[in-house]
Amino acid sequence: MTSRTTPTPTRRLRLCRIALAIGAAMPAAALAQESASPLVPDAITLDPVVLSAGFSPLESLSYGRASTTLQGEDLRERGILSVRDALRTVPGIAVTATGPGFTEIRTRGAEANHTMILIDGIEAGAGDGQYILSGLDTATVERIEVLRGPQSVFYGASAAAGVINIITERRGQGTRAGFEVGNGAATWLSTGISGERGRLSFSGSARHDRGFDVSGDGGEDDAIRRNSATLSGDLNVTPDTTLGFSVRRADEHYNYDATAFPAADAAGYVVDSDDYADRDELGAEIFAQATTFDGRMASRLSWEETRLDLSQNGADATEAKTRALRWRGIVGIDGTAADATRTLALALDRRKDENSLSHDNERRNTSAAIEYRAALANGVDLQFGLRHDDNDVFGSKTSYALAGSWRAPGTPWRLHASAGTGIVNPDYFELLGGFGYVGNPNLEPEENRAFDIGVEATLAGGRGRIDLTYFNERLKNEITFSGAALPDGTNFFNEDGTSTREGVEIAGSYDATGAVSLGATYTYLEAFNADGTVEARRPQHKLALNATARLLDGRATVSGDVLHVRDSYDQTFFGSYGVEELPDYTVVNIAGTYDLNDRARVTARVENLFDEDYSSSWGYANQGRAGWIGLESRW
Template sequence: MRLSLLLSAALIPATALAQEKPILLDTIYLEAGLTPIEAQAYGRANSVITAEDIEARGIHTVQDALRGLAGLSVSSSGTSNTQIRIRGAEANHTLVLIDGVRAAAGDSEYYLSGLDTANIDRIEVLRGPQSVFFGADASAGVVNIITRRPGVGTEAGGKLEIGNGWAAAVHASRRDERGGVNFTAMKRDDNGYDHSGSGGEDDGIRRRELKLSFDRQLTDTLSAGFMIRDAREEYDYDGTSWTAATEDEYVIDSGDYGKRDETAGQIWTKLETMNGRLLHSLSYDQTRFQLSQNDGPADKARTDIWKYRAVYGLDGAYATANQTLALGLEQRKDENSVATDQNRRSDSAILEYRGAFGNGLDVQLGLRRDNNDLFKDATTWSLGLSYELPNAPLRLHASAGTGVVNPSYLELFGGYGYAGNPDLKPEENRGFDIGVEATVLAGRGTVDLTYFREDLENEISFSGTALANGTNYYNQTGTSARQGVEASFDIQATDSLRIGGNYTYLDAKDPDGQVEIRRPRHTLGLNAAYLFAQGRARLSGDLLYVAGNDDAQYFGSYETKELPDYTVVNIAAGYDLTDKVRVTGRVTNLFDEDYAETWGYATPGRKAYLGLEARW
């Protein structure tokens, strides 16, 4: 019923706008393989949040941008600890990239906290197994955060916002036709809120981030560049009581605090040969992460990756060929302070074929082989198909593939008072999806409907009580099945009004039939943006509805129960004072909804913000 209503809402303006002339949109390319691929040719389900979307909707953190997207479950236990789950998978099955470089280091997942949307060009979400192109930690999907690449000339700008603390960002760039340099700095001091919900002190986040990138066309065929990102974050959080008998007793107001340090960088070079038919690229990525709590010993992790790519145009220059064949070679090394004597290494080979045929059919096929020093070697594959029906505004898309996730250092070797299990097997995921995308209203909008199914073998679980073999971690026997439906629409209803929305139905269960926690059965996100005053002013609103969200109660009898349904509404507005200066305002949780994404943890109440932005 919810799905039919959503699709009906998407088609309501059809009659009124049927005579409008078509809208020609810029071609969108996704970083979804060994080389970028046109979105309309890509067979896998995906979502893209553009800088225009972020600006129009007044979104200021990446975690808020991801809420309500098709196929995503976003849950927080305090704003400093937000997890992303794609299509019912575990949070550590989602890979987060920032400009193509891993945000997390070692073997850990990336917890979103104060990551700002300032200077972001787009956020790409690729759903389904992505291990072929991105490695073992992309078994369920990828979130790729891509920062803005300035145009030719000198550009600079900044923004300042106050409300429940303050945030500021500045950027400057200088480019010519052969390359340039770009610098961004961000600072956020968020007062936060009381995570315990007991009226105690607010738990805030203080974060600063610096990013510098440079690229240059050295010759007509050779280019090179680098990127480095450094972030420092301090955050407050509340403790928990494992002896609590009720929800109110579980999260305890406390003065706990933590520190996160993130450093990531990449250096790369590209060379065209054979008159543009063959492209070689070589890059080195490094990510470092450090976390300490209450001035205790710091957990440290590091990942180093060498990547080589060769892309050959089978029927012409690689950039314009209808068919390409690509080879990828990777060497990855991980280090972690949890087990300093158990560093891991993998050597990988990747093959990718792409074919664009004149009858509207596009094919992507990938194969990967990982040679691991600590685990059994793994082979994963991926197939994507996209077909535009002749004489009809419909595109069929389908994909299938496999993914793998290796056990973490903690799961293997233990820590924090828990015993690891060195006999754990890697988790293995296989999945497929099939969908249809319709272009409606003479090109003014699209509607997409996708069915997916994914099965996870050897799911790794935790037991608070030591098992018979003395460990706290084990592989579940059987298949963890996840299936559902994703629906989305995006419509330029009039020249001034744009509306969009996403709905996900998800059924995710353990092998024993137990519902997987923190994966809502129903998630609905709606948004609208309206321009007025000759385009100088905008008003936007977002609605997020979540229902059927089960979570474990780590108190009382330790049951798994369903959290109450909730609806949250945010609004934002902006006005251009001049062509270069804009004043902004936003209100989050407009109706002061009292809700929870995880048992025991409070969520922010209504907050108001006022900002000023400038570009020159």
């Protein structure tokens, strides 16, 4: 069994105090910079709705769970053209990469497959595996919503730690198109038409990134090429009934380097090679929604299908598929479903997944859920959800979600808190094995139990905002891989005891002047296995800073982003097969835009400005300095 060593957390209490002190100091700093300049707006614009906040959207100030919304326009202005780089700026999210074609997302120290990724509300992962978002760019993204904490009540298994919903542009009118060149080339298009009866939208992008040598040995670059297209539309059959659809197709080709097992050291683990893989994706949905009983009830029936095919070095593809029939009903208790202060939501799901690793076995899950929301007096909002899952392989499980928000009357302060449970079923590889490893058919589902509590404040007359959240999560039955065969002959086992994860998340923004905007996020995390050893690929400290200046009467912008990561560990593949601390690193990116006129914009960006040599995974190199220049037009 793979052995692990534990860094002693002797600084734990002191670092927690430091994190809390930072959170306390940031509001004071923002207030101290208040200015009476007429160029400063009266208030910053906060996104009013979280679309993924349960069975229906919810105003952000009423939402009790920890969440972050990233606007696509803001990301592109800052030169953040990949989804994975956008997520690096989010508190509580750790992003690790083993080359341009494989990226893992961990929410609050959880495993990578504990965060469900959606694209336009549809599961992006198929079968039972995690979705690999390495090639996704932000060129046609409208917004990205990140929900932290268990979301299994609303999204089922694999949402035990959080949900990321990537929402693409759905234009009703107009067109936006662009291209850029540099370390490769990319182009994109977003367009749509609309009328009184409906809408039809199309978005597509093609990107060929020349990449870099993943081995770091001076070999050939490992490139990635991705093409994607989304077509969606809806038709108002009657004033109260709408039919709609969405279809997304993507194909991806990427190169990667081989690994030497066991390796003598990190430098020898990844070896330059000509390996490659092809990934094909399909995500589709058809739906019908209607309001009845004079608007007191809103219903939605949908059919979803997701397919992922992965082929390595030209071999037969591994095929994964998920199909789901979903019904949602929202009832307004004291008004219409759209305007009531109290609502009751009911949900029924029938889901089936399959994977070519298991030719004679499918997994079916039937679930029923209920959610109650209430907007009470004195700024109090409550949300409660309960879900029961009946899986034909893993039996019955019940999960819950509870959240609350209180906006103190007459003050800029808001308190928010949530608690809940989440479930993750073992995947086919863990159960059945493959690639020389032996699966364990006796594995039990992992169960996450969590809570968080935080305070949010609007500062400096509405020009600033800060949010500080403490979170605590406990994972039971964590599934662990062992490189050496266990006594039962398998390579996977459920850990005895409870894995622990806790920490602090801080997010702040401030409009220093009408032309300068500042932002910062910080995450402090302690994540340990049930036996007390440190969890790999979960940085203890992550700090992200950004600044944007608008120049020439708003026609030009200059942006800078800084990411600093400290105290991260990863699994080693030599000696004791334990864990090793990775070097700390700081990466700086800069970007600029210039509006030629009201329809055309020139863009430029440099990633890893100071050519930092760093690694987020043991033995793997990361992208060095790379530059891009582009042109975007709207009409």
